[in-house]
Amino acid sequence: MQPSAIPEFNYTPPHAPWFSVLHADDYILVLDKPSGLLSVPGKAAEHQDCLEIRVQAQYPDARTVHRLDMDTSGVCIMGLTANAHRNLSMQFQRRKTAKTYIARVQGGLPAPEGEVDLPLICDWPNRPRQMVDHDKGRTALTRWQVVEENDGVTRVLLFPVTGRSHQLRVHMQALGCSILGDRFYAPDAVRDAAPRLQLHALDLTVHHPADGRRVTFSSAAPF
Numbered sequence: 001m002q003p004s005a006i007p008e009f010n011y012t013p014p015h016a017p018w019f020s021v022l023h024a025d026d027y028i029l030v031l032d033k034p035s036g037l038l039s040v041p042g043k044a045a046e047h048q049d050c051l052e053i054r055v056q057a058q059y060p061d062a063r064t065v066h067r068l069d070m071d072t073s074g075v076c077i078m079g080l081t082a083n084a085h086r087n088l089s090m091q092f093q094r095r096k097t098a099k100t101y102i103a104r105v106q107g108g109l110p111a112p113e114g115e116v117d118l119p120l121i122c123d124w125p126n127r128p129r130q131m132v133d134h135d136k137g138r139t140a141l142t143r144w145q146v147v148e149e150n151d152g153v154t155r156v157l158l159f160p161v162t163g164r165s166h167q168l169r170v171h172m173q174a175l176g177c178s179i180l181g182d183r184f185y186a187p188d189a190v191r192d193a194a195p196r197l198q199l200h201a202l203d204l205t206v207h208h209p210a211d212g213r214r215v216t217f218s219s220a221a222p223f
Helices: 051-058 082-093 167-174
Strands: 020-024 028-033 073-079 098-106 113-117 120-122 130-132 141-150 153-160 199-207 214-218
Touching: 020 214, 028 051, 051 073, 073 082, 073 214, 082 199, 098 167, 113 167, 130 167, 141 167, 153 167
Parallel strands: 073 199
Antiparallel strands: 020 028, 028 073, 098 153, 098 199, 113 141, 120 130, 141 153, 199 214
16 A cells, blocks of 8 residues: 655754753763754745754854754764864765664564665655665665564664665555554554654764773653
8 A cells, every 4th residue: 555645844843852861971962853854944034943953052163963854763873073073974974874763553464583785776756755766876774573462553673774864764665564653655644653653762872082992771651
């Protein structure tokens, strides 16, 4: 079943908490982004409120390293110096980080664990939707592991090897298991089965830019 038209976008970002800090030192700032808040400003004036702007009001030197989708919550890291930002950005580009997400999806996955290797490209007439394109798409790989199944809903850990836009949403849809609350890719009944997108960035592991040690930051799933 194909998803219906995207519901009209009405940006009403959450105000409590304004933002939550998981860790701060002289080099990095690790945040717990709430669902419903943009990571960076949008083009429209009404889309200027975002995690980056909120954080920079208190930490003027904070620089965005990576983004979480507006509807996704969880661990997000920023650099507090130019060198730290450059170091972290390079880690993401070279896939030296490790990310774990948790999601609740409709239906059962085909095995206790597996992977989805499907190239993605922007579905330009329907942007920001993405789609699978075996000819022109960019490589996208997601590994997954089932946590539990209950009443037709599966809780699953997702390990993105690449970091394409909407990768986890599209890959779960491709398995026939759309993420609950997904307004872009889920059928209406699955979209309306949860008050928000049931996708959360659970853990992020990086090399600390100060000394290279491997560090992991975590945020408990709110669902």
